[in-house]
Amino acid sequence: MLAHLIADFILQPYELVQLKRRRVGLAIHAGIHALVTAVLAAAILPRWWMIIPVVTVVHYWVDAMKVGHGPERGPWSLVAFLFDQAVHMAILAGAVLLSGLRLDGEVFYRSVTLTAILxxxxxxxxxxxxxxxxxxxxxxxFETRLNPAELLLTRLRVAGMAERMLTLTVVLFAVPWWWWLGAVSSVVQLGVNHRQPRRWVETVSGLTFSAVLGLLFR
Structure with missing residues (x-):
C-alpha cells in the first residue's frame, strides 16, 4: 500500500498524468510503481521476483483501460476515482495472498524503528x-468552487496537507479527550465559509478522511 501511495500520489506529477495518454507514459508509471514496490517489499514479500512483475503488468492494464474514459466532472468522476483506487487495493490484496501472506498478518523489517516509520x-x-x-x-x-484546480496550487495544497496531518497526528497519538484539537482548524474554516455551504463538503471530507485513518492506524 505504501508503494502504491508513493508511486500514484507522490511520483506521478501532472506531466506524467498527461503523458499516460500514450503507452510510453503508462510504461514509465508502471516502471516507477514496480521499482518502488521492489524497494519496499522485496525484504518482506515471499516470491517478490515473480509477484511484482505480475502486479506491474496488471497495473499497466488497469491504467490503460481508464485512459480517455470516464467523466471528468460531476459525481460520477468521484465514483470513477474511488473505484479505480478500490481496484488497485484489490490487486495489492491479491498479491499479498499470492505470496502466501495473510491480509491481517503483520510484517517486520530488521529494524523496529524502520518498521514503525514505514x-x-x-x-x-x-x-x-x-x-x-x-x-x-x-x-x-460537487462543484464546491468555481475553479476546483486551485486546490492543487501550492498555497492551498500545503495548507490542506498541514490541516489534515494535524488531525491525523492528534487522533493517532493523543488521548481521546484531546481529539477536538484536530478539528479546530476545520471549525474555523466552516465559520469563514459560512456563506459558501458547498465549501463545507471539502472541510468535512478532509476532517473525516484524516480522523478515520487515524483511528485505523492508532
Whole structure:
C-alpha cells in the first residue's frame, strides 16, 4: 500500500498524468510503481521476483483501460476515482495472498524503528498527498468552487496537507479527550465559509478522511 501511495500520489506529477495518454507514459508509471514496490517489499514479500512483475503488468492494464474514459466532472468522476483506487487495493490484496501472506498478518523489517516509520508513513502520505487529490475530486463532483484546480496550487495544497496531518497526528497519538484539537482548524474554516455551504463538503471530507485513518492506524 505504501508503494502504491508513493508511486500514484507522490511520483506521478501532472506531466506524467498527461503523458499516460500514450503507452510510453503508462510504461514509465508502471516502471516507477514496480521499482518502488521492489524497494519496499522485496525484504518482506515471499516470491517478490515473480509477484511484482505480475502486479506491474496488471497495473499497466488497469491504467490503460481508464485512459480517455470516464467523466471528468460531476459525481460520477468521484465514483470513477474511488473505484479505480478500490481496484488497485484489490490487486495489492491479491498479491499479498499470492505470496502466501495473510491480509491481517503483520510484517517486520530488521529494524523496529524502520518498521514503525514505514507503518506510519502510510496514513501520513495518504492524508497529505492522496487526500489532496481526493478533495480535488470532491470539488469536481460537487462543484464546491468555481475553479476546483486551485486546490492543487501550492498555497492551498500545503495548507490542506498541514490541516489534515494535524488531525491525523492528534487522533493517532493523543488521548481521546484531546481529539477536538484536530478539528479546530476545520471549525474555523466552516465559520469563514459560512456563506459558501458547498465549501463545507471539502472541510468535512478532509476532517473525516484524516480522523478515520487515524483511528485505523492508532
Amino acid at each position: 507503518r506510519y508513513a502510510v496514513p501520513y502520505i495518504a492524508v497529505a498527498f492522496a487526500g489532496a487529490i481526493l478533495l480535488y475530486q470532491i470539488a469536481l463532483a
